[in-house]
Amino acid sequence: MNVPRALILLGGLTLTIACAAQADTLLLAADEHYVMGDPGEDPAPDLNAYERYNPVTAGDSVRQCNGFPCTGSVEDKYPDGRLKHKGYYDNGLLVLYRNYYPNGQLEREFKRTDDVRAVQRSWHANGQPRNEIRYAEGQVVLYKDHYINGALRYTEERQRNGGCYTRMELFDAEGRPISTLLLADKAKGLIDISEYHPGGALKCKGRARCDKHSLETTRIGTWTYFDPAGVTVRQEDYIDGKVHAVR
Numbered sequence: 001m002n003v004p005r006a007l008i009l010l011g012g013l014t015l016t017i018a019c020a021a022q023a024d025t026l027l028l029a030a031d032e033h034y035v036m037g038d039p040g041e042d043p044a045p046d047l048n049a050y051e052r053y054n055p056v057t058a059g060d061s062v063r064q065c066n067g068f069p070c071t072g073s074v075e076d077k078y079p080d081g082r083l084k085h086k087g088y089y090d091n092g093l094l095v096l097y098r099n100y101y102p103n104g105q106l107e108r109e110f111k112r113t114d115d116v117r118a119v120q121r122s123w124h125a126n127g128q129p130r131n132e133i134r135y136a137e138g139q140v141v142l143y144k145d146h147y148i149n150g151a152l153r154y155t156e157e158r159q160r161n162g163g164c165y166t167r168m169e170l171f172d173a174e175g176r177p178i179s180t181l182l183l184a185d186k187a188k189g190l191i192d193i194s195e196y197h198p199g200g201a202l203k204c205k206g207r208a209r210c211d212k213h214s215l216e217t218t219r220i221g222t223w224t225y226f227d228p229a230g231v232t233v234r235q236e237d238y239i240d241g242k243v244h245a246v247r
Helices: 005-011 045-053
Strands: 072-077 085-089 093-100 106-112 117-123 130-134 139-146 152-158 164-172 177-185 188-194 200-209 218-228 232-239 242-246
Touching: 045 093, 152 218
Parallel strands: none
Antiparallel strands: 072 085, 085 093, 093 106, 106 117, 117 130, 130 139, 139 152, 152 164, 164 177, 177 188, 188 200, 200 218, 218 232, 232 242
16 A cells, blocks of 8 residues: 555554754654554555555566456455455556455555545454545645544645645544644745644644655744643744744
8 A cells, every 4th residue: 555654654653743943844743752553453464465466556576367457346255255356457557456454344445536546445454444535636735643532643745746844744543733834825835834742732833844846844934832721932033934933
């Protein structure tokens, strides 16, 4: 499954801390003090293997049926006869398909909605949603990831042209925000960023500018920092990513 790089970083809790006064490449924050839920097991390798036949998710292989590229409906089954995979192939490439866990639960579903857009949804083995990925012209434009209990863990949305993010949100096990990024002005590339203390109290907020070519973010304007009780502890004024004044 093609997973956005930001999510991989979040899974390891290695992203730059937003409120640590870092100047550049700011997206989201997380550290060991936040109570994160169970993300569930990684997708089974044998089910993930079908992605190699899906050009939308960067697959570059052609499936063969009796020595020729598969065309039409193809089914694979587990040793006990239960359905494992059912897909529709065009010249060896997947157009739409469903994969199933050994217990019969739907594992993932992929379909193209038109010539340039597609959507893939997957589920944990317990039936709760795992993630949703929407594609446009070969690019991921929306990604949602859920804990094993179905609660939203992370969401990411970006412009269709592959430019800056328009939304990034990370939540703890109780559904409380850890950090958020929201587009404020598309034309100017301005984004509003907030980080929260464990428990959900606002920790800091400020604005940054995203370069649509490098995708790097630079702090601008005033950033305000709060203690867990909501009291302002300091403010920092930024000009082109550098601290100009501290109050």
